[in-house]
Amino acid sequence: MNAPANAPTRRLTTAQALLAFLSRQYTARAGTEQRLITATWGIFGHGNVAGIGQALLEPGSDMPYHQGRNEQAMVHAAVGYARQRDRLSAHAVTTSIGPGATNLVTGAALATVNHLPVLLLPGDVFAARPADPVLQQLEVPCAGDVSVNDCLRPVSRYFDRITRPEALIPAALAAMSVLTDPARTGAVTLALPQDVQAEAYDWPEDFFRRRVWQVRAPRPDRDELAAAARLLRGARRPLVVAGGGVHHSGAEDALRALADATGIPVAATQAGKGALPHDHPADMGGIGHTGTAAADALAREADAVLGVGTRWTDFTTASATLFQHPDVRFASLNVSGADAHKMGGLQLVADAREGLEELAGALAGYRVEPAYESRCRALKADWEARVSAAFAPRDEGARPTQAQVLGVLDELADGSDILINAAGSLPGDLHKLWRTRSRDQYHVEYGYSCMGYEIPAAIGVALAAPGRPVWALVGDGTYLMNPTELVTAVQERLPVKVVILQNHGYASIGGLSAAVGGERFGTAYRFRAADGTYTGEVLPVDLAANAASLGLAVFRPKTIRDLREALASARAADRPTCVYVETETADTVSGPPPAQAWWDVPVAETATRPSAVEAREEYDRQVAARRRHL
Known part of the structure; x- marks a missing residue:
């Protein structure tokens, strides 16, 4: 069904209409308006190259485009941007069907858990079903309307599949309503069948009018x-x-x-x-x-x-x-x-x-x-004294501990610096030790605590806060999860500063494993020993060389003195930079204070190994203090 007779219309494809609509959406809070969707990230394949891809290229398109390398990372970049913009502006992310779309799931979950807005536009299989199955189509014999995009339903605050062009109108309006609602916001998914993306329709001009979505600030009862x-x-x-x-x-x-x-x-x-x-x-x-x-x-x-x-x-x-x-x-x-x-x-x-x-x-x-x-x-x-002790170097010529790396950065930073982290042992050290100087300096994603978030999020934050020093703090385990978006930072000339703390494994989980009787099983990056366990020599992995191969300037400080110079150089750099630090194992003098409260990680109730038996005794003692607040 087309628009009523005599009503002004515009003939566009569904993809063209969607981008035209998005370019006219604004948020308002405290009397200030700003554009809601300010850019679209995309990796193109057969599910979106002829639809959203063509629409982004079409003359008159008012939608900036960012090229990504990994679909999950694109969502992380969009989430970092939205958080830095106080959820008043966001990015869209478009992918092909199949693997491109399913790679969005982790990023979508992170956005929804943290109540941060991102618009996902995955391609989908043909709505008209000219041939079944098409490339990358998931066949569900008992449900012909299911595609891989349905896995995005539980991690989205709003989900719709646009099976006809005119269905975009109510779906797009509902999507904006959720994105701008502070109580409901998170990942919003509009699945776009590839044939519908390219189909033309006579759209009512009113669909493209400028809309301002008031971000509610309800007063208390x-x-x-x-x-x-x-x-x-x-x-x-x-x-x-x-x-x-x-x-x-x-x-x-x-x-x-x-x-x-x-x-x-x-x-x-x-x-x-x-x-x-x-x-x-x-x-x-x-x-x-x-x-x-x-x-x-x-x-x-x-x-x-x-x-x-x-x-x-x-x-x-x-x-x-x-x-x-x-x-x-x-x-x-x-x-x-x-x-x-x-x-x-x-x-x-x-x-x-x-x-x-x-x-x-x-x-x-x-x-x-x-x-x-x-x-x-x-x-x-008393606590400030303990922080100072953890930060203080005993010997400028020694290899730094992780806490001392933070201490040196603490000396250099002012309120303009933004620190980004999400996983490993760093969130604990940062939460306990970091001296926050401004409202938006501390950017630790701990709702989902997603390894691989930091580097792409730093790109999003740098786009949202140009001119400010943006630090992505990562351990070697997190770096190996998702370093590819460094290429995007190089391409966009964004001077993010990546600090890689090399401790040769999953150090945080290794410590947790030791505490719960797991004896650090499977947490170190080592060769197999003669008995088949991963307890041999440390793997000869050179993450600094990897970062350099992706286009970053790299510093390799060996001592605390070197580290101070390297971090200062990175902070002043006008290109993406990496500071690679081999950290020393913390001890009772230079390490961070231990956990000040318990965290429930169930321990084996029956076991033969002494470490697990002892850990269970401690678990039973701690769990007895649990209360249900009614």
């Missing part, structure tokens, strides 16, 4: 607000847990004002770190399994806890063992009702900034007891 204020006023040891929602809503100033007025200490999740700068008196650092001793001590003693924009993950709650006060009660300020109801406490369903501003008014005149403020200051000072 007055009764919920009053209940939360009563909870905090009645507390002797209150605590705020700041999550990623503080950053997404731009609530940092509101949080600072609340902390200044009330003296309530603030601990941060991985996503919330930087909600207060590290030198603010109320900032207690990270909370939970990877948190600081200061934050975790206050959490154990807290009788009232206000969560702001947090999903209350197991790392934050130490697998439900952290909050031990017998009468502790919770209130959760969150734009998502599903997250606000967690921890069995009061719900305050609202935008973080709006909620904190109104809560500050409701708490006017309230301040924590002087003795509690003194305790917070003492805990903070």
Whole structure:
């Protein structure tokens, strides 16, 4: 069915119409408008080369294009961009059918878990089914309408398959609605059959009009607000847990004002770190399994806890063992009702900034007891001393530990630097040790903790924040997962700085394996020994040479002194640069402090090896502290 008679129309293919529509979508928040979809990443194959590919090339197309090397990595780059732009602008990602489309799944899951918008446009098999099966078609004998793209359904916030051109109109509008909804946003998938992409249709001109999507900032219900204020006023040891929602809503100033007025200490999740700068008196650092001793001590003693924009993950709650006060009660300020109801406490369903501003008014005149403020200051000072000890080099001529690498970077960085990490042992060290100087400096993806995220995300962040130093911090295991987008950084002349920490294996999981009786099995990068185990010589892998072969300038510092010079040179570089560091094993003096809280990783209940038996005894002791907060 075409447009009604006499209504102005434009004859375009479905792919051309989609790009024209996307180029006219805008977001608005706090009176500021910006374009929603600012570019499209793409790798072309027979599922999209003649559709989206042709449309991007068509004269008059107002859609910038970025060339990727790996479909998963393209999503990571788009997610990094969206996070840096506070979810107000995003990228689209187009792929061919089959392997290209299924490679999107990991990136889509990461986006959805972290509530970050990305528009996925995978090619799909023919809607008209002129021949079955076509190349790369998954045959499901009992369901002819299933393709490999259906695996994107559970990891997408919205999914539709456009089997006729006119079906694009309601689907595209619904997709924009989800992308711009702070409570629902994540990966949005429009699967595009390759014949429909190239099919022409008379589109109503109104479809292409400029649309502005208001990003909602709902205010709190007055009764919920009053209940939360009563909870905090009645507390002797209150605590705020700041999550990623503080950053997404731009609530940092509101949080600072609340902390200044009330003296309530603030601990941060991985996503919330930087909600207060590290030198603010109320900032207690990270909370939970990877948190600081200061934050975790206050959490154990807290009788009232206000969560702001947090999903209350197991790392934050130490697998439900952290909050031990017998009468502790919770209130959760969150734009998502599903997250606000967690921890069995009061719900305050609202935008973080709006909620904190109104809560500050409701708490006017309230301040924590002087003795509690003194305790917070003492805990903070003690932890800062431990951080300084972990950062301090004993010998400038020695090989650095991982913590000392962070210490040298800490000396060089200012508020303009952005650090990106996602997996391995680095998230724990960063959460405990890094001194965050600006609201967006700390970019650790720990909702999905996806190996291979850092390098492509750095590209997305560099596109969103040109001129700022962007650091991708990776271990050797993560680097080997996904280094290919370095070629894109070279191609786009983006001066990202990649720091590779070489520890010859999956060091983080190796440590966890040792703690749970697994004896580091299968975690080292070594040759097989005579007994068949991977305990022989270290593999002769040269990751620095690999980075150089992909076009990066490479530094190979051997000592802490060399490292300081290399990091300074990388920070000043105007091209993609790699600093390759062979790290020293941490010890009790120069290594990071151990975990300050527990994390539940079940241990074998029956075993013969002593390490597993001992680990199970420790597990039973720890799990006994778990509480179900009702």
